[in-house]
Amino acid sequence: MGRAPCCSKIGLHRGPWCTREDTLLLKYIQAHGEGNWRSLPKKAGLLRCGKSCRLRWVNYLRPDIKRGNITPDEEDLIIRLHSLLGNRWSLIAGRLPGRTDNEIKNYWNTHLSKRLISQGFDPNTHKPLVVQQDKNKRKTTTTNNSDRTSKSKLIVEVSEKPKIHLPKPIRFTGTTSFPLPRNDSFESDQCNTTSTALDKPWSGFVDCGNNDRGNMAGFLDDDDHDDFVNVSDFECRSKFLGSEGDSCLEKLYEEYLQVLETNHDADLVQVGSVDESLLIW
DNA sequence: AATACAAGCAACCGCGGCGTC
DNA sequence: AGACGCCGCGGTTGCTTGTAT
Numbered sequence: 001m002g003r004a005p006c007c008s009k010i011g012l013h014r015g016p017w018c019t020r021e022d023t024l025l026l027k028y029i030q031a032h033g034e035g036n037w038r039s040l041p042k043k044a045g046l047l048r049c050g051k052s053c054r055l056r057w058v059n060y061l062r063p064d065i066k067r068g069n070i071t072p073d074e075e076d077l078i079i080r081l082h083s084l085l086g087n088r089w090s091l092i093a094g095r096l097p098g099r100t101d102n103e104i105k106n107y108w109n110t111h112l113s114k115r116l117i118s119q120g121f122d123p124n125t126h127k128p129l130v131v132q133q134d135k136n137k138r139k140t141t142t143t144n145n146s147d148r149t150s151k152s153k154l155i156v157e158v159s160e161k162p163k164i165h166l167p168k169p170i171r172f173t174g175t176t177s178f179p180l181p182r183n184d185s186f187e188s189d190q191c192n193t194t195s196t197a198l199d200k201p202w203s204g205f206v207d208c209g210n211n212d213r214g215n216m217a218g219f220l221d222d223d224d225h226d227d228f229v230n231v232s233d234f235e236c237r238s239k240f241l242g243s244e245g246d247s248c249l250e251k252l253y254e255e256y257l258q259v260l261e262t263n264h265d266a267d268l269v270q271v272g273s274v275d276e277s278l279l280i281w
Numbered sequence: 282a283a284t285a286c287a288a289g290c291a292a293c294c295g296c297g298g299c300g301t302c
Numbered sequence: 303a304g305a306c307g308c309c310g311c312g313g314t315t316g317c318t319t320g321t322a323t
Contacts, residue, residue: 016291016317038308054309055292090311105312106290 013047017056021046025053026061059102066098070107078104079112083126 013021028044034057037050046053059065070078074096081092089101089108096104113123122129 014293036308049293050308051294051310052292058310059291087312101311102291110289 011047012049012052014052017060021048022056022061025056029057029061055102059100062100064098065100070099070103070111074099075112078108079116079126082108082112086124 024044024046025040028040028046032043034054037054040046040050041048041053044053048056077096078092081095085091087105089105093099093101093104108123116123116126117129120129121127
């Protein structure tokens with residue numbers, strides 16, 4: 001299947017967006033809605049490729065984007081979701097209202113993965129790192145940033161694991177009710193987590209305390225979901241990726257939504273006011 | 282104050298999935 | 303069935319800002 005370039009790149013602007021470009025894009029989308037990214041730049045009077053416009057909108061201009069630091073509760077949720085979903089940032093972002101996949105990905109790479117490593121956990125598997133004595137079997141890894149600069153001081157040892165070829169991740173389509181559309185905003189960052197995932201990052205969704213907390217991170221505590229207890233990452237992912245896993249996770253997510261519903265009203269007031277104060281236009 | 286280094290983040294790139302013809 | 307076009311995703315890059323020397 002051939003893949004045409006997204007657009008002719010001759011004469012198109014690249015790099016950082018200026019205020020004027022932002023305004024043009026914003027006004028066009030406000031008037032016509034998003035979509036048709038290929039033709040949008042021309043119609044909006046922008047010398048950008050459609051991809052660039054989409055990215056700018058999704059990651060910066062969208063009105064429902066929550067600005068400001070990632071809260072500890074959001075961190076907690078990101079870690080737990082990552083333990084379950086892996087690097088599927090868009091799926092993770094779909095569960096953090098107002099946060100973009102890019103933001104979460106960056107935050108993970110710059111903060112959370114390093115923190116997990118410093119606490120002795122493999123950020124990929126969320127399991128404790130194993131220090132092996134045999135140097136021949138040892139593999140040193142660095143963080144992404146460090147790889148780029150080769151100046152890392154964060155060198156860790158990870159256990160050599162047999163390669164497991166996971167089934168390809170499933171991209172959810174509109175026919176699946178599980179994922180929230182990006183624009184779905186249930187306006188809740190108010191989970192009152194009492195123990196962070198960093199305490200036991202390998203535990204994924206399992207060791208979340210009791211449901212009485214009524215927090216987001218604990219929404220998988222239900223006994224129905226013991227499938228995820230003490231299973232390897234591979235098993236966990238396989239369950240998720242398989243048809244059985246889909247329905248299971250869908251069920252879990254419904255419970256999650258119910259939890260959010262309980263805090264919905266209060267959240268709307270608080271988050272709404274914050275968002276309003278942070279709007280730049 | 283100047284320079285070097287590190288960290289953070291916005292943006293780009295290429296790939297793959299899906300819909301249409 | 304295959305070609306094509308569009309869209310969205312994850313990985314990566316490189317610029318900007320902050321901090322240390």
